[in-house]
Amino acid sequence: MSKMKATYGDAQDNYTRSLKIKSGILFVWCIILTIVCLLPIYVLIINATRSHNEIISMTGVGTLFAPSSHLSENIKNLSTKTSEDFSMMIGYKNSLTITVCSTFLTVFFSAMTAYGIRVYDFKLKDAAYTAILLVMMVPVQVTSAGFVKFMINLHLTNSFIPLILPAVAAPSVVYFMVSYLKSSFSQSIVEAARIDGCSEFRIFLQIAIPMMKPAIAVQAIFAFIASWNNFYTPNMILIDPNKGGTTNLRTLPMMLGILQASQKTADYGMIYTCIALGIIPIIIVYILLSKFIIAGVALGGVKE
């Protein structure tokens, strides 16, 4: 953008009246799209403040947009009306455990792999990097049948291990970090540290990691969001999430699935509040970090 601004910045003369009109029309169009983007979320938050009876007695469109005052009551209901299958707090706890652990593993080991590939010269280096590029595109669904059967054979279903440990191998994150190291990490730093008698692992931990912070931050955000939102893998690995009735291993998206399945009997105010509580933390994180996230997407940091 700055490049374009420098080129066009003072070309005021070109900014004629017709262009102004066009720009205005497009601005209005963008506002319409913004409303479309925000409307479902707005309705969600408004409905989270309503009681069940208020929701089922709505009759006009007007009532759709006016907030009510039952939010705290809904939250109280959510925290007290728990069952063997459904508990918002346990969902939060499980999701947070899995997400934090797997995000840490993803960024740490991806940085390590990228560093190994970039800094050292070894025979299988090119082969390893090509392999990582090749497997980047393999969708989860393709491996999932074998994955589940394998985990059943190992008796690892109904545990968090198959949800956390695979995070060590994240090919697209490694790819991103290798490109980052290529552009902003110089080999001479490593050599200087070696002459000063620094061991290889210390060079990585104390010199390379601090220098890779921007890349690590961007990838940590994406890994966190992807893991927090993941519904597919927990749903297939946690076959018996109650483990015979002693615990509840369900993650937050799975709790929503439960709520959805039992919607015929449930309290609608509670359903909306539950969805809202599930997505609001991530919206807050997003708004705080949007600058980094948008920059990361622009770099092709996320896989669609």
Add this chain to the structure above:
Amino acid sequence: MASAAQSRIKSISYAKYGYIFILPFFIVYCFFQLWPLIYTFILAFKGNQSGGDSWVGFQNFSDLLFSHPYNKSDLLSSNPETKAHARELMSIDVQHQDFVRCLKNTIVLWFGNFIPQIALSLSLAVWFTDAKLKIPATGFFKVIMYMPNIITAASIAVLFLQLCADTNYSAATLIGRSMGILKDGEFFNMTKNIPDVVWPPRIIVMFIQTWMWFGNTMIMLMSGIMGINPSLFEAASIDGASSGQTFVKITVPLLSPILVYTVITSMIGGLQMFDMPYLFTTSKEGQRIDNIETIAVYIYDKFHSGAIEPSYGYSGAASVVLFIITAVLGAIIFRLNRDEEEHRKKLQRKALIKQQKSKNKEFGGLSI
């Protein structure tokens, strides 16, 4: 002495550290991803349900990919053998029809979300990067338009199910009635599994997918457009090109590698569409809505042990088909992304080494 010490320092090989650094990645990859992938391929050649351990060759593939016609009258035949045979053919044919339906749904849903998505995001990307237009607050718009992408898909599915439910008080009903499209007591049957109602559930899924992904695509395309040399746009503007001409003659051709990349990553993403169709179930029993069931849901339903009898064979075979489609698409990206210059140099280097080697042989393996 000094030279000896120097050569000793030089001869320290750091190669082993390279292996140590990349080892955890490859161990975990092989254990949790490569072996499951191979295992899926093995499962594709094994039987289903109780016959899960026997090899069946390409049986699963032929069951899924080809139809098995049978006479309906045979089902009522008095001859038990004919009857059993017809029943068997019927159960296989159901598998084939399910698979084809899911594949068709996946393709329809992908096209239905990709075309509006690319139209929206490409036009917005062009307008946002157009220095002459100066649309205000583009940064704000980018942030808002990307936001749906980070929200949990499962939450969005449940939310839209609530908003579009066939109740007197859902948002869709309220809006439909106020606009006069619906009469009292009528509903949009958007979240019901009714065979005649093909499009309403599909349109909802397409809308949600477009809503979630257009911001992401827009930002990727914007970064692509900003990578184009601005002097080209300047030259076009001086030569009096209209914005349409600039778009067709400059933006699209120079953006084409990124456009192809976007199309293919979106296709691979589309093949994986799961959360939305999976959560759009009509009842507690988890009955799928036939017209939005995708190939990912098909694979999941076949191996999920909550199913009556897991059919790993069919699930594996469907996965292999999905893998082949993905591999072809991935190969196209790989080819496009390859740095042509570097590739040519690499080939040249290889040829040189070969030449060198053959020369060395001529001198009895002595390098001179």
